[in-house]
Amino acid sequence: MISKANIQLVKGLQDKKLRQKYGQFIVEGEKSIAELLKSPYKVTKLFAVSEWLNNNQLELKQAQVFEVTDQELKQLSSHFAPQKVLALVQMPDWSNHQSKGPWVLGLDAIQDPGNMGTIIRIADWYGIDTIVCSIGCTDVYAPKCINSTMGSFLRVKVLYGDILKYAQAADLPLVVADFNGINIHKGPLPQKGLLVIGNEGHGVDQVLLDHAAYELTIPKFGQAESLNAAVSAAILLDRLKA
Amino acid sequence: MISKANIQLVKGLQDKKLRQKYGQFIVEGEKSIAELLKSPYKVTKLFAVSEWLNNNQLELKQAQVFEVTDQELKQLSSHFAPQKVLALVQMPDWSNHQSKGPWVLGLDAIQDPGNMGTIIRIADWYGIDTIVCSIGCTDVYAPKCINSTMGSFLRVKVLYGDILKYAQAADLPLVVADFNGINIHKGPLPQKGLLVIGNEGHGVDQVLLDHAAYELTIPKFGQAESLNAAVSAAILLDRLKA
Structure with a gap:
């Protein structure tokens, strides 16, 4: 009852x-x-x-x-x-958490809770233990997001804050996905960094682009205009962790 | 009005x-x-x-x-x-369509229309023009699926039928993702084939596994139990098309 x-x-x-x-x-x-x-x-x-x-x-x-x-x-x-x-x-408080790994994921204004949950699951697959979300991201504790992580929220620490400041404090180069960067099939690819995944509609914030140490591009063979944020994150991490 | x-x-x-x-x-x-x-x-x-x-x-x-x-x-x-x-x-009728490309995607009992739409969009990005769905797949013409393709349904031909028979008629080796196959970071990878993506809960049908010419595995670095079907499709196609 x-x-x-x-x-x-x-x-x-x-x-x-x-x-x-x-x-x-x-x-x-x-x-x-x-x-x-x-x-x-x-x-x-x-x-x-x-x-x-x-x-x-x-x-x-x-x-x-x-x-x-x-x-x-x-x-x-x-x-x-x-x-x-x-x-x-x-709720845990990860606001002062500092990752010790070579790769951290940054999410810039990701709106869809299902997409965010899927990204947390992908991070967990690739052994990324920390995700820094811009203030404009959806709430990780929304039921739809937690459900989509399939339990990975227990292993990946998600904190909200300034992605650029986090990268600087952690001494990680900013790595941004866009359309005119290094072809990830050819490289050379960075060995560590904070990989920023942008909002599908608006891409990555200009301030982050201005501070990017590396710009990476997923080569396109067909005609789709773009890939969704979770799919892009997965393809990039699979190349960066190889 | x-x-x-x-x-x-x-x-x-x-x-x-x-x-x-x-x-x-x-x-x-x-x-x-x-x-x-x-x-x-x-x-x-x-x-x-x-x-x-x-x-x-x-x-x-x-x-x-x-x-x-x-x-x-x-x-x-x-x-x-x-x-x-x-x-x-x-609705178009692609039931007799034969792909001419080196890669075709096969979907085995994919249930979620949003996931299926995302896979169609990924296929379009990687220049795959044909997807063969098992009868157990969700309907490609569901509004949620069509919306999720972001227009890619116009370029990718989706047909329903027997995946194994299609592969045999097209003379394409069956390529299946599972947990004990070739590490896609190491290879060697096939140059052509019908890549089967299975249902998340139940994996790929046993008959298809029995006929697989190649089994591929996405290496795991962390602890997530699995990746979702669309994410797996994207990572595999990115390796196979490189």
């Missing part, structure tokens, strides 16, 4: 302002939650159907656990497919 | 069965429609606001053109952002 206050809380966390007010966000789905429970992330409340609770030995000392019906969970969920478990999780 | 019959027709074309019954599909948005009007595709009806009609000299001999208000267009549209023009287009 779920109280009205909890329904309101979970539904409220669909909204960025309330996420920030409560410092919490939603994680859904068995796979992501299995990984979440093994991570250092702090679960505050967990809502699950009896089947899931019977199959999972929980050691959540500080979390409140609620058994709910399928119907109740459906009411809380933003998924189309039925889920068995949903957790509220405390 | 738009008639009830036209509202019903456009709304009906959101549905696969009615698209097949009428042999028509919906294209939205100024950019896609500008490309559409220069293509050999046949527009049957076009709904546009007066501003768009004033700025576009139409030579649509067989199409009916309707001036509509923003409000009426919003009612027809599946987009969140307001559009200025929407067209109904006759």
Whole structure:
């Protein structure tokens, strides 16, 4: 049984302002939650159907656990497919995190939460542990973004701030994708850097372009005007990490 | 002013069965429609606001053109952002199309229309003119898929059928992505083939795996369990076309 206050809380966390007010966000789905429970992330409340609770030995000392019906969970969920478990999780604070790796990803005004989640998953595949988002990016803690990461939000630290300042402080050259740079099939390619992925409609901010140490271009063989941001990020990282 | 019959027709074309019954599909948005009007595709009806009609000299001999208000267009549209023009287009029949290029893409049970649209756009970027979809794939003419192609549906021929039979008839080796194949960063890579992209949840069908002449693997540097289908297609094509 779920109280009205909890329904309101979970539904409220669909909204960025309330996420920030409560410092919490939603994680859904068995796979992501299995990984979440093994991570250092702090679960505050967990809502699950009896089947899931019977199959999972929980050691959540500080979390409140609620058994709910399928119907109740459906009411809380933003998924189309039925889920068995949903957790509220405390937001981490990565604002002072400094990456130690040779590559950091910078996202400039990425608007689509599904695209941002996909990029976080790609970063995790390529072993990138830090993403710096410009203030104009969508909120990483939006349910659609967290869902799209397929659990990778647990391993990739996403912080918001000034991409140029971060690169300078980390002593990483700015690497920007555009249409007139080094052909990534030919190189030579940089060995480290902060790779900036721009907004699809408007590209990369002019200030970042002005400070780019490297401009890279994905060669085109056909006629599509562009590639989406997540696809570009994947192709570039696959070349840079090779 | 738009008639009830036209509202019903456009709304009906959101549905696969009615698209097949009428042999028509919906294209939205100024950019896609500008490309559409220069293509050999046949527009049957076009709904546009007066501003768009004033700025576009139409030579649509067989199409009916309707001036509509923003409000009426919003009612027809599946987009969140307001559009200025929407067209109904006759479905082409590519069932007997044979590609002449060295690479064809095969999609095995791809379910998400946005993902499929993104793959069509990637194929167009890499100059692939033909995609063979297994019967289990989502419908390419779903509005969400057509929107996601960003106009590339006009250049890439998408047909439904048996991927293995197509490869054999076209004399192209089957190339399949999995976890134990040739590392694409090392090669050697095939020079031509039918590259099969599988369903994210279930991978590539066993029959196709059994007939694969090449298995390719995207090397992983981090911990994400997998990459999405469109992202995998992009990384593989970028290596195969280099």
